Amino acid sequence: MSMTPLAQDSYPQPAARSRLGGGGVWRVILLSACFVGLAVAYSIFGDQIPADMLLLVLGVLAVIGVFCLFGLAAGLFKIAHSDDGPALQNAIVDSLDYGAVVADREGRIIYANAAYGELIAGLNRKSVVSVPRLFASAAEASEAIYRLSRAAHDGRRAVEDIRLTEGDALNGVANQPVWYRVSVQILPEIEGAGGKKLVLWSVENISRDRERQENIFLELQKAIDYLDHAPAGFFSTDGRGKIQYLNATLAHWLGYDLAEFDAGSLRLSEIVRGDGSGLLLGGSNDGQIKTEVIDIDLVKRDGTNLPVRLLHRAARLAEGDLGETRTLVLDRAPGVDASEELRNAEVRFSRFFNDTPFAIAALDESGKIVRTNAPFSRTFGNEHGEKATEGLPLTELVAPEASSRFINAIETAKSNQSTIEPVDTVLAANEERSVRLYVTGVADAGDSDERVIVYAMDTTEQRVLEQQFAQSQKMQAVGQLAGGIAHDLNNILTAIIGFSDLLLLNLRPNDPSFKDTMEIKQNANRAAGLVRQLLAFSRRQTLRLEVLEVSLLVDDLTVLFKRLIGDSITLSVDHAPNIWPVRADHIQLEQVVINLVVNARDAMPEGGSVKIRTSNVEESVAATFNYRGMPAADYVLIEVEDSGTGIPPEVLAKIFEPFFTTKDIGKGTGLGLSTVYGIVKQTGGFIYADTELGQGTTFKIFLPRYVRKEEKPEQIEQQTKVRDLTGQERILIVEDEDSVRAFASRALSSAGYVVHEADSGVDALEVLEEIDGEIELLISDVVMPEMDGPTLLTHMRERYPEIKVIFVSGYAEENIRKGLEDDSSVEFLAKPFSLKQLAQKVKTVLEGAE
Secondary structure, three states: OOOOOOHHHHHOHHHHHHOHHHHHHHHHHHOOOOOHHHHHHHHHHHOOOOHHHHHHHHHHHHHHHHHHHHHHHOOOOOOOOOOOOOHHHHHHOOOOEEEEEEEEEOOEEEOOOHHHHHHHHHHOOOOOHHHHHHHHHHHHHHHHHHHHHHHHHHOOOOEEEEEOOOOOOOOOOOOOOOEEEEEEEEOOOOOOOOOOOOOEEEEEEEEHHHHHHHEEEHHHHHHHHHOOOOOEEOOOOOOOOOOEOOOHHHHHHHOOOHHHOOOOOEHHHHHHHHHHHHHHOOOOOOOEEEEEEEEEEEEEEOOOEEEEEEEEOOOOOOOEEOOOOOEEEOOOOOOOOOOHHHHHHHHHHHHHHHHHEEEEEEEEOOEEEEEEHHHHHOOOOOOOOOOOOOEHHHHEEOOOOHHHHHHHHHHHHOOOOOOOOOEEEEEEOOEEEEEEEEEEEEEOOOOOOOEEEEEEEEOOOHHHHHHHHHHHHHHHHHHHHHHHHHHHHHHHHHHHHHHHHHHHHHOOOOOOOHHHHHHHHHHHHHHHHHHHHHOOOOOOOOOHHHEOHHHHHHHHOHHHHHHHOOOOOOEEEEEOOOOOOOEEHHHHHHHHHHHHHHHHOOOOOEEEEEEEEEEEEEEHHHHOOOOOOOOOOOOEEEEEEEEOOOHHHHHHHOOOOOOOOOOOOOOOOOOOEEEHHHHHHHHOEEEEEEEEEEOEEEEEEEEEEOOOOOOHHHHHHHHHHOOOOOOOOEEEEEEEOOHHHHHHHHHHOOOOEEEEEEEEEHHHHHHHHHHHOOOOOEEOOOOOOOOOOHHHHHHHHHHHOOEEEEEEEEOOHHHHHHOOOOOOOEEEOOOOHHHHHHHHHHHHHHHHHH
């Protein structure tokens, strides 16, 4: 900053200046002289002046006078008077108890008040100097003065506190430092300043305030030191259990380094054993500050216990939230308490009371909670102090339907009756949590308010396990029922379809019996579809996989959808271009989409819209999804969206469970979505539901993309030819159902094969012994009495490993292969099958053997 120190040294302390300029006075004198001259000229040359000229001059003067009068009245002119404003302002500034200096940006002083003059005089300065010059000799102030000078030059406001020690020239006080607060700010433009921007500097001695602050700080340090080294521990937490303060004594007991402790870095649950943190964060229900005596174990950093007695205070704020807690900690380790036996007994009781898995509460005469142990807060959802329980009736914490039974148990306990049945109930605040309450009376409570003791055991997990077990029992029962039905029905349907095919071979299309036989076969196929749907929810159905175009499948069902949803619901179908093919069961996939559309209809009783969309999902896009369990891959996506009521979260978690339904009794079986889930999973896909209450639900089905394999020219040529399904190989048929065995035997014999029959696995081994294993193919049922198909396969492989095998069953192929040690050479044919399907499968397996 540019400065002229020599010129500044010669500046006296300026006095107040008048704002009346010299130019105004001279104009008044000149105007007066003009009028005097005119009067003199008239007196001398009056006789020579024409009367007209004289009247003209007088008229002009009159006009000027009248104009001036109007100007004064209108405010155009003012009669000048003396301005005492600057003198008043200077008097105010001089009365300030700190130094004030007005200077320009180059540091030249324009004005200095009396306090600044006294400061200069006290420092034995002979002339007024600028503030930067005043502190130029103080090395400790150099950086602060430089920053202030830069701020003054740049037109910014700045404040600095400067500390000067005894060695500095400005410190006139012995044996103690002096503090100055120096500030600089820009003044608004002032008339008469010549257009210069002025700066106001202020210098204030704040040593007394600093001394007071230092004294307060020293006293605070002493208080903290006293608390840190007190013979008792102390800590404080916030309402969420974060420790805000820990004294040195308690830190030493627990093995923590106090220098490494930061407020909030340690939680109460880390130093309190078991559920004790919930007990300490309970607080008082009425918001009052109460001191509790709690015997409990703290946890040292090395994991060992420290028995202590806590003098604990916690209260609720006006809003109901838990405020800060204050806790005094008394060490109760062996050797500290004089009454060793009594101390040991109290410590043992405290551990039994607070470390038990049971929640314990003591109730008064009216059933209100007097005190609780630590697990009580965890069991009743109070581990973070959301709701204090002390002073509340325990009946408010359990479900209303159990209140009467619980009240009866309390009355029975107060009458000291010995037999009291436990009360099973759920919590009022969370119906997912269940407890079993044991109630006992207090025979002699003395001066205590305790009349009843309640032991609560959390039975939530037990109840969930019981429900899961019951559900699994139902699933197993239905699975066994479905398996038995599927096995018997598939055998019957196989025989019906098979013998229908044999009849059709001997009938011409114009034969009257041909149509009847076709009706029998078609209805048998429909029955086979019903069996597959019965098995679908347990994922045991047999899927007949084929390559499908999803968009074509949806379009074929559009007419059916419109009939299903009715006129109050609009249907829209949107397909993305070039949808990839998928490999799935055509009938089962149709059933999936139909079930979802029906569910969408039921979710919109007042009408709405259903949107069905199909699109491709590339692997890179699938990797961005957060759907659990779905790996990144190429998928074909089918979306069924409705504008219905949405699905609540508690229902969403159960929608795919068998027998779970939100519909009225008789209107839903609970198998719809479980069937959908089973079909989708068995196809290798994934299904998820995105829902929002009041906005609707979107079911998304991700099916793996099917990549067609390139076929060789000879394979294409072979497919175009009519396939010869006859043969001369030797085949053994093992089937316990006579009708199925008879049909298969007749069908293959008519095709030229040499057929042997057996009605069980044991009989099949005897036949193999008789013919010395001279067969090329074994066709066996899987489920048979005495010896099933896999067991027969194991015995046969020991002597005849080269024989090819076809298993037939009504169960899914993957379920059959799970029990096979070597399934690579075993083929599968699903029941029910037709004559053509049997012949094609046999021919394919035998040709593969060649």
